[in-house]
Amino acid sequence: MPDIIRNRRSLKEVLPRDIGARTMTNHLPTNDSPPPRPKNIDWHPRRRFGPKFLVTLIVLVILIFGGVAVTGYFSKSTIKVIPVQGRLLLNHTFDAYREAPEGELNFSLVSDINDTEKKAVPASGTETVSRKANGLITIYNNHNEQAQKLVANTRFETPDGKIFRIQDQITVPGAKLTDGQQVPGSIEVRVYADQAGSVYNIGPAEFTIPGFKGDPRFDKFYARSTAGMTGGFEGQIKKVSEADKAEAILELKEILKGRLLAEAKTQSPANFILFDDAYFITYEEVLNETLGENASVDQAEVALRGTFYGILFNREDLSFKVAEEQIPNFNGRPLLIKNLDQMKFALLNREEITGPEVDQISFTLEGNAHLVWQFNQEEMITKLSQAPKDSYQAIFAQFPSIKEASLSFFPPWSNELPDNRDRIKVEIITTD
Incomplete structure (x- = not known):
């Protein structure tokens, strides 16, 4: 069989005439028109910082300055201090004076506290x-x-x-x-x-x-x-029977004692202490001439008035006197007996005290005293406020009554004490 030889045709001859023309026209540049620009090229460089960028920048600036302002307004610091402490077994007699000579212990009085209470009791005649x-x-x-x-x-x-x-x-x-x-x-x-x-x-x-x-x-x-x-x-x-009157008076005394003691402690300054055995209450029956009109036919009223006065001690002065007389080689630094309220106080010359004109007393103080040495907190804060952060421990070391101390800040990135003193807290940590 004779070989069949087919003539090869070009692509131009195979494709339809109109398709080829369209394809060439769309993709091949001609001498009569400039080449097309790529659509993703920015031909205006001055517009590269668009509105979104500017908004973001403004927000960042606000956040930065707002954060600084908020830090200054809400910042606070806590200074934790462990002071020098000690224990002292105490059972000692002390003297104190209304107007103490130099070097002696002074006491004050809380007095002129009065209250009245009454109780209805059975009556029998007049x-x-x-x-x-x-x-x-x-x-x-x-x-x-x-x-x-x-x-x-x-x-x-x-x-x-x-x-x-x-x-x-x-x-x-x-x-x-x-x-x-x-x-x-x-x-x-x-x-x-x-x-x-x-x-x-x-x-x-x-x-x-x-x-x-x-x-x-x-x-x-x-x-x-x-x-x-x-x-x-x-x-x-x-008329009230003696038995009914005595019972009523005992009850009234207990009521008055509680109220008078509570009022005395309210009137006492915060840095003073009123021991349980350091006060006196005098009671007096009060006669009300209108009882017959106000009471029922078979009842009368027993009324009692209590008058209170008590002996007060400044906590710092008493603590210092204890240390001065009982601690060998006492260094003279101020201190407080933390558990002074739990110490046993006994007034020795109680029977000699006849009224608030008392000038001198003797008493015993007994117990396991918890001594806590004191320091000037305001001076410490002032020095810390003026010192760089890496000098804080050196400042603490200037106070011999401080055993250990640390400083914390809020927010955490803040590293300076607030200007507002009320936002600086001093926390004293003592052992039980």
């Missing part, structure tokens, strides 16, 4: 009673710097001639010179009417001392009452 009005007066000594003793039953007279008397001997402190001015010495004491009856139930009044008439002291000693005199009565009241 009885005639005669009671004297009484109340508190403040006696002033503007004569000189010498204290003045006033004997029991010393008279005090109102402008209209009513006489009231003190029951016990007292001592009125002498005047003092303060800022160039003489300030009278003073003492508060209860006085009783010379006679029974409601006529002596008077309001606040001025008093003189008749016994000083004709003496220069007459014009320099005087007294005032602020709450007036009450309790004076003569007449019939409902």
